[in-house]
Amino acid sequence: MHALKHLARNNASPVILLLCLWPLGAALERWLNPYYLQILVYIGINMILAVSLNLINGITGQFSLGHAGFMAIGAYASAAGTMFAWPGAPAALALLAALVIGGLAASLAGLFVGVPALRLRGDYLAIATLGFGEIIRVVILNTEAVGGARGFFGIPVLASFGWVYACMVLCVVMLWRLVYSTKGKAFFAIREDEIAAAAMGVDTTRYKIIAFTIGAFWAGLAGCLFAHFIGYIHTNSFTFLKSIEILVMVVLGGTGSITGAMLAAVILTVLPEVLRFGAEYRMIIYSVLLIALMLTRPTGLMGTREIVPAR
Amino acid sequence: MDQFLQQLVNGLAWGSIYALIALGYTMVYGVLRLINFAHGDVYMVGAMTAYYIAHWFGFAGAPSLPGFLVVMLASMATCAVLGALIELVAYRPLRGQPRSSMLITAIGVSMLLEFGGQRVFGPDPKFFPQLIESHSLFAAGGVVLTNVDLLVILCSLGLMVALRWVVMRTRIGMALRAVSFSFDASALMGINVNTIIATTFMLGSALAAAAGAMVGLRNPKIDPLMGLMPGIKAFVAAVLGGIGNFPGAVAGGLLMGVTETFVAAYLSSTYRDAVAFVILIAVLLFKPTGIFGKVTVEKV
Amino acid sequence: MWPGKRSLILEIVARWSAVTLLVLSGLTTGCQERADEIRIGEYGSLTGGTATFGTSTHEGVMLALDEINKSGGLLGKKARVITEDDQSKPEEAVTAVLKLIKQDEVVAVIGEVASSRSLAAAPQCQTNRIPMISPSSTNPKVTQVGDYIFRACFIDPFQGSTMAKFAFDTLKVRKFAILTDKKNDYSVGLTDFFRDTIKKLGGEIVAEESYAEGDIEFKAQLTALKALSPEAIYVPGYYTECALIARQARELGLTAVLLGGDGWDSPKTIEIGGKAVEGVYFTNHYSEEEQRPEVQRFIADYKAKYGGKTPDAMAVLGYDAMTMLADAIRRARSINGPAIRDALATTKDFPGVSGKITIDANRNAQKAIVVLRIQGGHFRFVSSIPP
Numbered sequence: 001m002h003a004l005k006h007l008a009r010n011n012a013s014p015v016i017l018l019l020c021l022w023p024l025g026a027a028l029e030r031w032l033n034p035y036y037l038q039i040l041v042y043i044g045i046n047m048i049l050a051v052s053l054n055l056i057n058g059i060t061g062q063f064s065l066g067h068a069g070f071m072a073i074g075a076y077a078s079a080a081g082t083m084f085a086w087p088g089a090p091a092a093l094a095l096l097a098a099l100v101i102g103g104l105a106a107s108l109a110g111l112f113v114g115v116p117a118l119r120l121r122g123d124y125l126a127i128a129t130l131g132f133g134e135i136i137r138v139v140i141l142n143t144e145a146v147g148g149a150r151g152f153f154g155i156p157v158l159a160s161f162g163w164v165y166a167c168m169v170l171c172v173v174m175l176w177r178l179v180y181s182t183k184g185k186a187f188f189a190i191r192e193d194e195i196a197a198a199a200m201g202v203d204t205t206r207y208k209i210i211a212f213t214i215g216a217f218w219a220g221l222a223g224c225l226f227a228h229f230i231g232y233i234h235t236n237s238f239t240f241l242k243s244i245e246i247l248v249m250v251v252l253g254g255t256g257s258i259t260g261a262m263l264a265a266v267i268l269t270v271l272p273e274v275l276r277f278g279a280e281y282r283m284i285i286y287s288v289l290l291i292a293l294m295l296t297r298p299t300g301l302m303g304t305r306e307i308v309p310a311r
Numbered sequence: 312m313d314q315f316l317q318q319l320v321n322g323l324a325w326g327s328i329y330a331l332i333a334l335g336y337t338m339v340y341g342v343l344r345l346i347n348f349a350h351g352d353v354y355m356v357g358a359m360t361a362y363y364i365a366h367w368f369g370f371a372g373a374p375s376l377p378g379f380l381v382v383m384l385a386s387m388a389t390c391a392v393l394g395a396l397i398e399l400v401a402y403r404p405l406r407g408q409p410r411s412s413m414l415i416t417a418i419g420v421s422m423l424l425e426f427g428g429q430r431v432f433g434p435d436p437k438f439f440p441q442l443i444e445s446h447s448l449f450a451a452g453g454v455v456l457t458n459v460d461l462l463v464i465l466c467s468l469g470l471m472v473a474l475r476w477v478v479m480r481t482r483i484g485m486a487l488r489a490v491s492f493s494f495d496a497s498a499l500m501g502i503n504v505n506t507i508i509a510t511t512f513m514l515g516s517a518l519a520a521a522a523g524a525m526v527g528l529r530n531p532k533i534d535p536l537m538g539l540m541p542g543i544k545a546f547v548a549a550v551l552g553g554i555g556n557f558p559g560a561v562a563g564g565l566l567m568g569v570t571e572t573f574v575a576a577y578l579s580s581t582y583r584d585a586v587a588f589v590i591l592i593a594v595l596l597f598k599p600t601g602i603f604g605k606v607t608v609e610k611v
Numbered sequence: 612m613w614p615g616k617r618s619l620i621l622e623i624v625a626r627w628s629a630v631t632l633l634v635l636s637g638l639t640t641g642c643q644e645r646a647d648e649i650r651i652g653e654y655g656s657l658t659g660g661t662a663t664f665g666t667s668t669h670e671g672v673m674l675a676l677d678e679i680n681k682s683g684g685l686l687g688k689k690a691r692v693i694t695e696d697d698q699s700k701p702e703e704a705v706t707a708v709l710k711l712i713k714q715d716e717v718v719a720v721i722g723e724v725a726s727s728r729s730l731a732a733a734p735q736c737q738t739n740r741i742p743m744i745s746p747s748s749t750n751p752k753v754t755q756v757g758d759y760i761f762r763a764c765f766i767d768p769f770q771g772s773t774m775a776k777f778a779f780d781t782l783k784v785r786k787f788a789i790l791t792d793k794k795n796d797y798s799v800g801l802t803d804f805f806r807d808t809i810k811k812l813g814g815e816i817v818a819e820e821s822y823a824e825g826d827i828e829f830k831a832q833l834t835a836l837k838a839l840s841p842e843a844i845y846v847p848g849y850y851t852e853c854a855l856i857a858r859q860a861r862e863l864g865l866t867a868v869l870l871g872g873d874g875w876d877s878p879k880t881i882e883i884g885g886k887a888v889e890g891v892y893f894t895n896h897y898s899e900e901e902q903r904p905e906v907q908r909f910i911a912d913y914k915a916k917y918g919g920k921t922p923d924a925m926a927v928l929g930y931d932a933m934t935m936l937a938d939a940i941r942r943a944r945s946i947n948g949p950a951i952r953d954a955l956a957t958t959k960d961f962p963g964v965s966g967k968i969t970i971d972a973n974r975n976a977q978k979a980i981v982v983l984r985i986q987g988g989h990f991r992f993v994s995s996i997p998p
Binding site for chain 3: 318321325441445447453455530532573575
Binding site for chain 2: 063116119120122123124126127128130131132134135138139141142149240244247251281283284286287288289290291294295298
């Protein structure tokens with residue numbers, strides 16, 4: 001646990017960890033069954049999604065149901081970039097550029113959603129973000145240039161285990177430092193009682209917008225990785241249902257706990273694969289899990305605490 | 312001009328369905344301040360129940376108007392029970408909790424109904440039996456009104472009038488209005504709040520079931536996921552009309568149906584779903600209380 | 612209290628990860644020891660909006676499998692078909708095919724009926740050099756994905772133009788409207804080819820509207836079409852929506868003739884459409900009324916195996932795809948991907964139930980089209996047009 005503490009405190013350890021990931025990834029690609037490798041990659045992507053949604057929902061307390069929309073924008077924008085803007089570029093550079101494009105496009109959308117969201121509370125915010133997610137999806141569905149209703153084929157497969165986990169480490173470290181810093185206490189304050197926080201001088205507008213923008217950025221990045229791992233994307237993968245799946249991870253892990261979200265992402269990615277023989281029951285189990293969780297332990301597995309002490 | 316009128320007729324028929332579902336949303340929000348995500352799926356269960364009742368009790372073989380009405384009423388009764396059950400098991404234990412917990416539970420119930428439905432009813436679409444032969448009643452100029460469309464519009468109107476009578480003219484209705492106004496004060500006045508809330512859910516679910524049965528008759532393809540989109544759109548209709556406001560829900564539903572039809576006809580049918588959300592965002596940004604809603608001040 | 616709890620959680624996580632990994636690794640080792648059979652993959656829509664396509668194709672494939680195994684199998688070994696359901700969704704088609712190729716290690720893949728789903732899965736087969744035969748995807752883009760992708764049927768330029776010519780020359784229609792399923796490559800493709808041929812013949816397209824697969828309400832679009840008084844409406848979609856469209860069109864008092872493509876071919880069309888689909892013309896791959904001995908024998912065998920059911924075109928094509936593949940494997944005398952591919956590419960005059968199949972340079976089959984008419988609740992043969 002000392003090691004994890006170092007990750008949060010100094011700058012050398014994350015970099016060392018990052019550099020180890022690509023060789024690890026190459027080794028896994030050689031020796032591990034591709035089906036399991038795929039599961040590991042999905043775990044990484046889901047971790048990024050869960051942790052980024054946690055920033056908006058769990059830590060800042062803004063009930064957002066449109067996360068899949070940000071992921072979709074990241075996926076399609078980055079795919080359009082690699083397919084149309086520079087098809088011949090070398091792999092690593094292309095993926096880097098794609099990540100940047102995907103993330104930026106999604107964070108712009110996050111900004112766009114965040115500003116009107118400032119006025120809305122609770123249920124209304126939930127429905128409004130749901131609406132944004134669906135509008136994004138329908139607009140993409142009607143854009144023939146990216147395949148429209150038939151999906152976007154032929155995206156070069158550039159992402160790998162190394163890339164996905166590198167992004168995941170970056171995401172977690174960045175969010176951890178943001179949230180558990182002195183200024184980061186503002187996020188928690190907004191969740192606890194927005195009016196009191198405003199009365200205490202916290203610029204709630206600024207922090208809410210930051211939460212949405214950064215959360216959307218990482219969701220877009222996850223979308224880009226998703227698109228460049230499978231090579232084919234369709235709006236059916238980014239529906240309201242996907243937003244719910246990510247929400248379940250956040251709720252299961254404990255709204256407000258970064259490590260909780262990561263843990264839940266692992267559990268909820270592996271569980272359907274282990275239960276593959278009962279694939280039809282997967283969503284039923286999901287929903288029963290959600291209801292049972294809310295009835296018995298609404299704070300989730302970790303509550304608001306982290307596996308490693310935060311401060 | 313003919314086309315315009317015909318599209319209006321199409322829109323009104325569809326809008327009546329949204330109005331019926333929207334009433335359920337508005338009622339539950341009024342008493343519990345909860346968006347019952349599962350409501351759209353109760354509509355689906357209503358359609359499925361009607362389908363099975365029609366087949367099991369032989370109505371499918373003998374098309375007739377009274378036959379359909381019996382099927383619809385039976386479906387309404389069943390779903391009323393379902394609605395009360397959902398409230399009892401999933402929402403009542405969470406009464407004192409923060410609203411996000413209830414919302415998440417509602418989402419959970421919705422998913423359970425959808426995917427449980429896929430398991431129980433089978434994932435393939437089913438085709439509602441033609442309980443009433445559809446034929447055009449009158450064709451004035453180029454505008455055609457079928458008997459089924461007329462039935463849908465009249466039935467919906469009838470149910471809405473019945474609901475209004477219950478809410479305005481009966482004691483239970485008065486208690487319902489009291490609970491909507493102030494939960495705690497009503498309890499202090501000796502109103503059994505639990506019974507009233509259960510009744511609210513039963514009434515709302517019955518209306519949704521009626522909508523489901525009528526949609527089954529009019530657009531015969533039904534499947535376990537059919538409730539998702541109409542549910543969300545009906546909620547938008549309720550918000551458009553002013554959530555908590557009954558005439559608002561009706562107006563919102565009809566407006567929604569007509570707008571959607573015109574967008575599908577004159578723009579592109581693939582934008583049909585987006586229309587609902589654009590309306591929602593617009594309403595929330597410019598007039599969050601809706602057309603008929605009242606502004607409430609948030610107390611600290 | 613807190614340190615204890617933390618290590619407890621970590622212990623639980625570690626324990627569960629170990630268990631999971633053990634279970635998963637156990638699951639993999641069982642998969643390699645099946646060298647005494649030849650595995651062929653099949654992916655199709657066994658559930659969802661186009662469920663009859665997948666189930667009919669599957670029934671045709673299994674009938675062929677029975678016959679193949681009864682007559683000694685393939686290259687002396689038993690043949691086995693592993694089937695995956697893609698739930699009528701393109702994303703699921705990709706997952707299904709990946710599983711077939713990577714986990715089940717099939718030597719070839721049969722699928723899919725819907726062009727969108729074939730297009731989604733074909734790149735996977737091409738990259739992994741596993742031959743894929745689509746029994747009934749008619750969009751030309753499918754075989755353009757690569758040289759490992761084949762089909763056992765005709766393509767849409769032929770289908771669209773045939774219906775256009777039939778309507779123009781035989782039915783003498785001059786004013787057309789088109790109602791396209793925008794969510795479908797098949798429908799969009801057919802619309803383009805139909806439109807081009809009508810324009811070339813000198814006919815008029817008075818209106819075009821669209822819908823999405825899964826819609827249940829079409830009155831808005833139909834009302835818009837009705838206002839322009841077309842004599843015929845081309846609806847190149849899949850049977851679920853097409854039957855509903857036919858019903859709503861008649862309810863609105865629309866009397867135009869309805870025309871369609873092979874997506875209409877399903878027993879459900881008549882079940883859903885009832886009287887509204889009477890008089891519809893559509894192009895298809897085969898007619899049960901054809902008197903060729905292969906056709907009648909196939910119908911008899913199918914009825915015997917499946918309880919008196921009459922086979923539809925998807926079943927016939929599924930059967931033909933499977934027998935074509937078996938023939939190629941026998942000629943290649945190997946289960947090696949490239950070898951099977953080469954054998955498939957040189958298929959000439961293969962006696963399929965749906966007609967003699969010759970694979971051309973674009974890996975499409977050169978075959979005749981039949982035009983059918985729905986009359987009295989049955990699909991009646993009208994005419995056959997050679998390639």
